[in-house]
Amino acid sequence: MQATVETKAFKEAVGLIERVVPRAPQSPLRALVMVQAGEEGLRLLGSDGAHDLELRLAARVEGRGRTLVPAGVLARLAHSAPGEEVALRLEEGQGLELRSGPFEGRLSVSDPTGYPDAAFGPTSGRLSAPALLGALGRVRYATASSGGGYAFRCVLLELAAGGAALRAVASDGYRLALQGPPLTPGPRLLLPREAVDDALRVFKDEEAELAWGVTDGTLTLEGARARMALRLGNGDFPDYERVxxxxxxxxxxxxxxxxxxxxxxxxxxxxxxxxxxxxxxxxxxxxxxxxxxxxxxxxxxxxxxxxxxxxxxxxxxxxxxxxxxxxxxxxxxxxxxxxxxxxxxxxxxxxxxxxxxxxxx
Amino acid sequence: MQATVETKAFKEAVGLIERVVPRAPQSPLRALVMVQAGEEGLRLLGSDGAHDLELRLAARVEGRGRTLVPAGVLARLAHSAPGEEVALRLEEGQGLELRSGPFEGRLSVSDPTGYPDAAFGPTSGRLSAPALLGALGRVRYATASSGGGYAFRCVLLELAAGGAALRAVASDGYRLALQGPPLTPGPRLLLPREAVDDALRVFKDEEAELAWGVTDGTLTLEGARARMALRLGNGDFPDYERVxxxxxxxxxxxxxxxxxxxxxxxxxxxxxxxxxxxxxxxxxxxxxxxxxxxxxxxxxxxxxxxxxxxxxxxxxxxxxxxxxxxxxxxxxxxxxxxxxxxxxxxxxxxxxxxxxxxxxx
Missing domain, CATH: 3.10.150.10 (DNA Polymerase III, subunit A, domain 2)
Incomplete structure (x- = not known):
C-alpha cells in the first residue's frame, strides 16, 4: 500500500497518538501504533489498554495494508519531516518507508496479527463538543492525583438522556468543582482523570458535536477526525450536592x-x-x-x-x-x-x- | 535606610543574583544576598564562593544600610511586585520591608557581619564586551561536563596584552572549538564552565567595553551595571594547535x-x-x-x-x-x-x- 498525507495533519495526528501510547507498557505491543490504509483513507490507532484512540486522515491511498510501528520513533520522524507531504509505503518484508522532501526513512515494523481489538462501541446520542470539553476542562483540577476513594480520581459526567445537557463534577474530598445545570437522572459516568486529559487533547479543535454511546463500561466518543473509547470507572461518587x-x-x-x-x-x-x-x-x-x-x-x-x-x-x-x-x-x-x-x-x-x-x- | 528602584530593573537584578547564589550551599550564609544602600545607589551582592556578583541599581536612597536576605524569596517577591517601583526599607529589628503597589512584605533578615568579603580586584585593561561574550558563547559547548582533565571543564581565554584581541578555546578531548585570531603570548586564563555561564548571563546586555584585571587567581570583570569576580582554574590546557x-x-x-x-x-x-x-x-x-x-x-x-x-x-x-x-x-x-x-x-x-x-x- 502507499498513502500520501499532508505533513501538518500527519504531525498533529502522530503527536496525539504518541501521548496516548504508554512509554513503558506492560505488553510491548502497546508501545506500537497501528498504521492502516484503505478506501477510507489513512487511520492511526493507538491504545494504552484503557483508552483507545483512532485518528482519520485524508490521504491519497493506493492499495490496502496495515502494520505496527513504534509510536515514539514515528512521532519524531513525523516531527522533522521536511516536505509538504509525507508518503508512506508498506511492502512485504520491507518495513514502512516514509518519504518527505529529500528525506527517506525505513521503519522496522511488527506483525499486526494479535494486536488487541479496540473497544469502540456504537454511538446513539450527540452532544456539543465545546460544552463537554469546557465542562471537563473547568473541573479537572479538583480530582485527586492519588489516595482517597477511586471516585476522587475521576470526573463525574452526568448526561441528560439525549445529551442535550451535561454536568461535570470533580472532588478530592477537600474541594469540589462543578460545571453545568442540575439534570434529571440520566447516565452518570465516571471518567478517570487520564481519560479526561486524553479527551481534552484529542477533541480540542472540535467545534461541533460528538457522537457518544456507552457499551460494556466504555464510553465511545466520535468526532470528525477522531474516535475514542474510554474505559469508565466503577464506584459511587459522593453526594456532592450536600457539600x-x-x-x-x-x-x-x-x-x-x-x-x-x-x-x-x-x-x-x-x-x-x-x-x-x-x-x-x-x-x-x-x-x-x-x-x-x-x-x-x-x-x-x-x-x-x-x-x-x-x-x-x-x-x-x-x-x-x-x-x-x-x-x-x-x-x-x-x-x-x-x-x-x-x-x-x-x-x-x-x-x-x-x-x-x-x-x- | 530606604531605597526606591524601578521594578523592572530590580526584577532583572534579583533574577541574576539568584542564579549565582547556590540553592544548597555549604555555608548557609551563601544562600543570602547582601542588599546595600548608600550614596552610590542600591547594590546587590551574591556569591557561591567561587564567583562573586555585584549589581548596581539606580535608586532614590535615604540613609545607609545593609542586610542579608534569602535570595530565592527575594527573587520570588520581586518577580510578583505589582507596582512600577519597589520601595525597600530597613529598620533595626524590623526585617526588610518591601512595598510595591498594594503589596507589602516583610522579609526576615540576617546580620551582615561575618559575610565573606568578595574577591573583586583592581582592573587595568579594557576589552569589547560583545567580542568576549561572543567568543565564550561560541566555544562553551565543547567543554566537558565531567571527567577528563580539569582543563577540559574550562574555557581557555587568551588575551592580547592590552585586551585589544582575544581568543577562546574549549575541548573535551573529543572535539575542540575555537574563536578568535592567533595571539602573541599574553595572559592565558582558565575559566570554569560555570563561571563562563554566569558571565554570559550577567553581561549579555553590555554593548560597550568591560574593564578587566587579574589578581590572586581571580578575574575581575566590570561593566556599567555589574561587577564579577571569577575564580580562575589551575592547570595546563592541551596544545590545541596541534589538534x-x-x-x-x-x-x-x-x-x-x-x-x-x-x-x-x-x-x-x-x-x-x-x-x-x-x-x-x-x-x-x-x-x-x-x-x-x-x-x-x-x-x-x-x-x-x-x-x-x-x-x-x-x-x-x-x-x-x-x-x-x-x-x-x-x-x-x-x-x-x-x-x-x-x-x-x-x-x-x-x-x-x-x-x-x-x-x-
Missing amino acids: IPREWEAAAELEAEALRHSLQRLRPVLGKEAHRVDLTFLAQGLHLAATGEWGRSEEELPAKVAGRTPFSVSYNARYLLEALAPLEGRVRLEPAGAARPTRVEAAEPDGYQAVVMPLKV | IPREWEAAAELEAEALRHSLQRLRPVLGKEAHRVDLTFLAQGLHLAATGEWGRSEEELPAKVAGRTPFSVSYNARYLLEALAPLEGRVRLEPAGAARPTRVEAAEPDGYQAVVMPLKV
Whole structure:
C-alpha cells in the first residue's frame, strides 16, 4: 500500500497518538501504533489498554495494508519531516518507508496479527463538543492525583438522556468543582482523570458535536477526525450536592484577576511546603496576609463585602487559586463559616461552582 | 535606610543574583544576598564562593544600610511586585520591608557581619564586551561536563596584552572549538564552565567595553551595571594547535542550516543512546545515513565537494550538530581521514573553527 498525507495533519495526528501510547507498557505491543490504509483513507490507532484512540486522515491511498510501528520513533520522524507531504509505503518484508522532501526513512515494523481489538462501541446520542470539553476542562483540577476513594480520581459526567445537557463534577474530598445545570437522572459516568486529559487533547479543535454511546463500561466518543473509547470507572461518587453550602456568613465580590495576583504575591514568604493564607472580610474590602518561614506579606483589595465583618478565614492558597482559575471578571467568595466550606462562583453565575474547605486554625 | 528602584530593573537584578547564589550551599550564609544602600545607589551582592556578583541599581536612597536576605524569596517577591517601583526599607529589628503597589512584605533578615568579603580586584585593561561574550558563547559547548582533565571543564581565554584581541578555546578531548585570531603570548586564563555561564548571563546586555584585571587567581570583570569576580582554574590546557588538521582528504561546502536539519531528521531511527551518522562525500553532494534499532534513514544534500570521492566517515551526530550550531550560511567540512579529525568552519572564515573526531568504524 502507499498513502500520501499532508505533513501538518500527519504531525498533529502522530503527536496525539504518541501521548496516548504508554512509554513503558506492560505488553510491548502497546508501545506500537497501528498504521492502516484503505478506501477510507489513512487511520492511526493507538491504545494504552484503557483508552483507545483512532485518528482519520485524508490521504491519497493506493492499495490496502496495515502494520505496527513504534509510536515514539514515528512521532519524531513525523516531527522533522521536511516536505509538504509525507508518503508512506508498506511492502512485504520491507518495513514502512516514509518519504518527505529529500528525506527517506525505513521503519522496522511488527506483525499486526494479535494486536488487541479496540473497544469502540456504537454511538446513539450527540452532544456539543465545546460544552463537554469546557465542562471537563473547568473541573479537572479538583480530582485527586492519588489516595482517597477511586471516585476522587475521576470526573463525574452526568448526561441528560439525549445529551442535550451535561454536568461535570470533580472532588478530592477537600474541594469540589462543578460545571453545568442540575439534570434529571440520566447516565452518570465516571471518567478517570487520564481519560479526561486524553479527551481534552484529542477533541480540542472540535467545534461541533460528538457522537457518544456507552457499551460494556466504555464510553465511545466520535468526532470528525477522531474516535475514542474510554474505559469508565466503577464506584459511587459522593453526594456532592450536600457539600455545597446554601448559606454564607460573609460574602465578598471582587475581581478574579486581582485576587489571583494578590494570592500569588503572598506565597513567596511562606516557604516551600506551606500554603496558608489568611483572608479577613472587612467592611471596605478584603485583607489578605501570609506569615511564614521568611517573613510576612499582606495587602488589601477593594471588594463589595456583605455579612459579618470583620470575619477571618484561612485557606490553602493553591486550592483557592485553582478554584478561581476558570473565572474571569467579578467573582463571589461565600464562606459558610471559618471551619465550614466556602462557595466560589462568578458574580454573574455561569454554571461553574467551586467549594473549598478552609484550613483549620 | 530606604531605597526606591524601578521594578523592572530590580526584577532583572534579583533574577541574576539568584542564579549565582547556590540553592544548597555549604555555608548557609551563601544562600543570602547582601542588599546595600548608600550614596552610590542600591547594590546587590551574591556569591557561591567561587564567583562573586555585584549589581548596581539606580535608586532614590535615604540613609545607609545593609542586610542579608534569602535570595530565592527575594527573587520570588520581586518577580510578583505589582507596582512600577519597589520601595525597600530597613529598620533595626524590623526585617526588610518591601512595598510595591498594594503589596507589602516583610522579609526576615540576617546580620551582615561575618559575610565573606568578595574577591573583586583592581582592573587595568579594557576589552569589547560583545567580542568576549561572543567568543565564550561560541566555544562553551565543547567543554566537558565531567571527567577528563580539569582543563577540559574550562574555557581557555587568551588575551592580547592590552585586551585589544582575544581568543577562546574549549575541548573535551573529543572535539575542540575555537574563536578568535592567533595571539602573541599574553595572559592565558582558565575559566570554569560555570563561571563562563554566569558571565554570559550577567553581561549579555553590555554593548560597550568591560574593564578587566587579574589578581590572586581571580578575574575581575566590570561593566556599567555589574561587577564579577571569577575564580580562575589551575592547570595546563592541551596544545590545541596541534589538534587542528592542516590538510584534508575530502571537503564539502554546503548550507549549515540544511545540514543541521538533515542531521536532526536522521536521529529518530537510532534509538535513545545511539548517535552515529554516516556521511559519504560524493562527487555531486553529501549523502547522510543513520541505521539503528528502529530502521534506517537517509538523504542526500547538494554540496560542493572536493578531494577523494566517494569518501565515507562517521560522526556522533550530536557533536557535529554542536560544532555547526554557531554557524550560519555556507560551511565547510574537511575530514583529514576516516579516523583523523575533521575541521568545521564557515566557508568565509569568521574566526570560528571546530574540530570533531570521527567515530571508529
